[in-house]
Amino acid sequence: MSKQYTLYQFPECPFCQLVLKELDKLKLEIPTKNTRLDSEAREELISLTGRTQVPCLVIDGKPLLESNDIVNYLRKEYAQ
Ligand SMILES: N[C@@H](CCC(=O)N[C@@H](CS)C(=O)NCC(=O)O)C(=O)O
Numbered sequence: 001m002s003k004q005y006t007l008y009q010f011p012e013c014p015f016c017q018l019v020l021k022e023l024d025k026l027k028l029e030i031p032t033k034n035t036r037l038d039s040e041a042r043e044e045l046i047s048l049t050g051r052t053q054v055p056c057l058v059i060d061g062k063p064l065l066e067s068n069d070i071v072n073y074l075r076k077e078y079a080q
Contacts, residue, residue, distance in 0.1 A: 001028070007070075008045045008056040010036040015067040016055040022071045026078045030057075 007023075007030050009016035023030055033041035035054055045056055048063045056063050057070045064070055 003060050005030045006058045007032045008035050008041060008058070009054045010034050012036070013054055018067045019055045019057070019070050019074075022074050026074060028074065028078060 007019065009019065009032055011017070011020070011034070020032075033044070035042040035045055035052065042052060045052060045054070045063075048058060049056060049065060053065055055067055055070055056065050057073070058064070059073075064073060
């Protein structure tokens with residue numbers, strides 16, 4: 001992967017599950033941060049987006065919100 005990614009998420013969130021499933025399907029390993037368990041991660045997310053909404057995929061420092069948009073981005077970049 002040429003880009004740097006971080007996925008802010010928590011696994012109990014159904015929208016996060018959609019993204020996590022897609023990562024699995026595409027066999028992509030992306031660092032994740034759990035905003036429910038990790039208060040520092042939650043603060044980072046607020047700094048990046050002004051809110052606590054997950055999932056949020058940070059791509060080279062730029063946040064992408066909305067599970068559908070994240071899944072579409074991943075498919076466009078990495079689906080064969
Ligand atoms: N439309 C959004 C919905 C995401 C959403 O509602 N996430 C919830 C957790 S399941 C959340 O982040 N709630 C806390 C907040 O909005 O600050 C998506 O599809 O990603």
